[in-house]
Amino acid sequence: MTVLERVSQYVVWFIAGFTVIFLMTPLIVTIAVSFGSSTVFTLPPPDWSLRWYERLAGMRGLVPALLVSLQIAAVSTAVALVLGTLCAIALVRGRFPGRETISTFLVSPLMLPGLVIGIAMLQGFKTMGLRDVYASLLVAHVVITLPYVVRTVVGALSLFDFSLIDAARTLGCSYPTALTRVLVPALAPAFLTSGMFAFLASMDNYPISMFFTDAWTKTLPIQMLQYVEERPDPTIAAISAGLVLLAIVALVIGDRLVGLRKLADF
Amino acid sequence: MTTKAAPSAWRDPVALLAAPAVIYLLVVYAFPLLWLFMKSLTGPAGPTIQPYISFLSDPFNWRVVGNTLRVAAWVTVVCFLIGYPAAFALARAGAVLQIVMLVSIILPLSVGAVVKAFAWQIVLRRDGIVSQTLVGLGLWDEPQRLLFTETGLVLGAANIFLPFMILPIYSVVKLIDPRLSEAGATLGATPLYRFTHVTLPLTLPGIVSGVAFVFSMSVSMFVIPSLLIGDRFQTLSTLTGRSFLLMRNEQLGSTTAVILLVLAVSIVVGSTWLARRIGGRST
Numbered sequence: 001m002t003v004l005e006r007v008s009q010y011v012v013w014f015i016a017g018f019t020v021i022f023l024m025t026p027l028i029v030t031i032a033v034s035f036g037s038s039t040v041f042t043l044p045p046p047d048w049s050l051r052w053y054e055r056l057a058g059m060r061g062l063v064p065a066l067l068v069s070l071q072i073a074a075v076s077t078a079v080a081l082v083l084g085t086l087c088a089i090a091l092v093r094g095r096f097p098g099r100e101t102i103s104t105f106l107v108s109p110l111m112l113p114g115l116v117i118g119i120a121m122l123q124g125f126k127t128m129g130l131r132d133v134y135a136s137l138l139v140a141h142v143v144i145t146l147p148y149v150v151r152t153v154v155g156a157l158s159l160f161d162f163s164l165i166d167a168a169r170t171l172g173c174s175y176p177t178a179l180t181r182v183l184v185p186a187l188a189p190a191f192l193t194s195g196m197f198a199f200l201a202s203m204d205n206y207p208i209s210m211f212f213t214d215a216w217t218k219t220l221p222i223q224m225l226q227y228v229e230e231r232p233d234p235t236i237a238a239i240s241a242g243l244v245l246l247a248i249v250a251l252v253i254g255d256r257l258v259g260l261r262k263l264a265d266f
Numbered sequence: 267m268t269t270k271a272a273p274s275a276w277r278d279p280v281a282l283l284a285a286p287a288v289i290y291l292l293v294v295y296a297f298p299l300l301w302l303f304m305k306s307l308t309g310p311a312g313p314t315i316q317p318y319i320s321f322l323s324d325p326f327n328w329r330v331v332g333n334t335l336r337v338a339a340w341v342t343v344v345c346f347l348i349g350y351p352a353a354f355a356l357a358r359a360g361a362v363l364q365i366v367m368l369v370s371i372i373l374p375l376s377v378g379a380v381v382k383a384f385a386w387q388i389v390l391r392r393d394g395i396v397s398q399t400l401v402g403l404g405l406w407d408e409p410q411r412l413l414f415t416e417t418g419l420v421l422g423a424a425n426i427f428l429p430f431m432i433l434p435i436y437s438v439v440k441l442i443d444p445r446l447s448e449a450g451a452t453l454g455a456t457p458l459y460r461f462t463h464v465t466l467p468l469t470l471p472g473i474v475s476g477v478a479f480v481f482s483m484s485v486s487m488f489v490i491p492s493l494l495i496g497d498r499f500q501t502l503s504t505l506t507g508r509s510f511l512l513m514r515n516e517q518l519g520s521t522t523a524v525i526l527l528v529l530a531v532s533i534v535v536g537s538t539w540l541a542r543r544i545g546g547r548s549t
Contacts, residue, residue, distance in 0.1 A: 015355040020370040026385030083287040090284035113486030124298025204378025221380045240381040247376035
């Protein structure tokens with residue numbers, strides 16, 4: 001190894017180390033604070049304790065908000081998976097003009113400011129007469145989850161060999177059976193990863209949800225921000241640590257299914 | 267196996283599968299956005315640009331636009347300075363280090379902005395990690411509070427958006443053949459010349475897309491400035507949110523929302539155009 005190579009190796013390590021520490025700081029700080037005994041975010045904590053986790057049960061509004069978020073995320077992800085997969089099939093298999101435009105359109109909610117989408121929807125729903133908070137949240141969150149599904153399933157479908165379906169039919173499968181036994185298993189990893197990221201995006205969304213919540217129906221991020229503004233204490237760190245755990249679970253599943261490097265594809 | 271030839275491109279029955287998603291988004295997303303846009307240009311007596319004129323004639327609003335663009339520019343610069351070398355480190359790292367880096371890039375992406383911004387509230391305190399580290403390194407004489415300062419906001423936002431800079435650059439860096447640079451060296455090019463004439467042009471598409479991502483997200487961020495700098499510092503986004511949720515001033519809110527929308531769309535369109543131009547030149 002030449003001197004230059006060794007130096008460049010050290011430079012790589014240094015940059016990599018700095019990046020890892022910088023990126024992980026918020027997550028590690030959150031977890032450390034949540035297990036600390038101090039009320040004032042002292043780091044490192046003077047003593048370890050589970051008191052903030054014990055206090056979670058007594059947090060007013062936490063469980064309802066968590067339930068609303070989980071339900072909205074689950075239902076909107078399910079709807080997005082159906083709508084998104086149908087649309088992805090049309091985009092990959094169809095031969096009609098404007099496919100490029102349609103796919104850009106479907107992914108565009110990811111690129112526009114959530115706040116502006118939220119305001120437009122708020123006024124749009126009002127005009128259409130949609131006033132129910134829960135329904136509005138659901139309708140809005142499908143817009144958040146759909147892009148993730150379309151993007152990933154289009155990617156997976158363009159690698160799928162459709163002649164396999166014909167092969168299955170030649171071997172005596174009916175068309176629906178061929179679809180469920182050949183196409184669905186082939187797309188399963190795409191469904192799971194896109195579903196997971198769509199679910200997390202819905203769980204974490206703040207700027208769109210904030211226009212559709214009221215005093216009774218709140219999503220978790222809205223409720224959390226309210227805690228932060230009212231009385232910031234490490235209980236919020238305990239909730240955050242739970243969400244970090246959820247993200248870790250999602251990452252492990254994603255790694256098992258498609259591999260970390262695929263997840264990093266942009 | 268003969269596939270049925272569609273008699274006309276428009277009558278391809280497969281196209282119908284796209285209809286539910288497209289109609290859904292048209293109704294609940296595209297039309298409302300369009301309507302917001304049209305309404306902001308319509309006064310009681312027909313088409314008008316009066317709201318924009320009165321918005322821009324107020325020096326306070328110019329400061330808001332200035333704040334938005336300045337902070338977004340700084341966040342983009344910080345993300346680029348860290349993200350560009352980090353993308354190379356990620357591409358050149360050994361297997362284990364690469365996995366550690368990938369995890370630390372992807373994991374924060376799956377955690378919401380509220381969680382991370384709250385963590386930065388702790389990090390940026392007077393007794394927070396940043397302050398302690400800088401004092402420890404001897405760079406600062408005494409602990410300082412970075413929370414509720416512009417520097418703190420830039421630092422926190424850059425941290426949250428950094429993955430969106432690293433990943434697009436990484437996606438082009440990993441395709442570069444390292445032998446290209448060696449070939450340049452063999453031909454007698456200096457390292458600087460090799461960088462500006464070989465590496466930089468090849469990574470330009472990744473840079474364009476990373477910069478566009480980070481800049482547009484920084485322009486429209488809402489939760490991060492609300493938590494890290496507070497009400498005294500307004501950006502287009504926080505002003506929009508405030509005018510709808512607190513001030514109940516829908517006129518002002520719609521105006522700033524449309525300005526934000528136009529900014530975001532022009533960044534997306536501009537970067538796509540730029541990426542296509544660069545792509546066209548290098549092939």
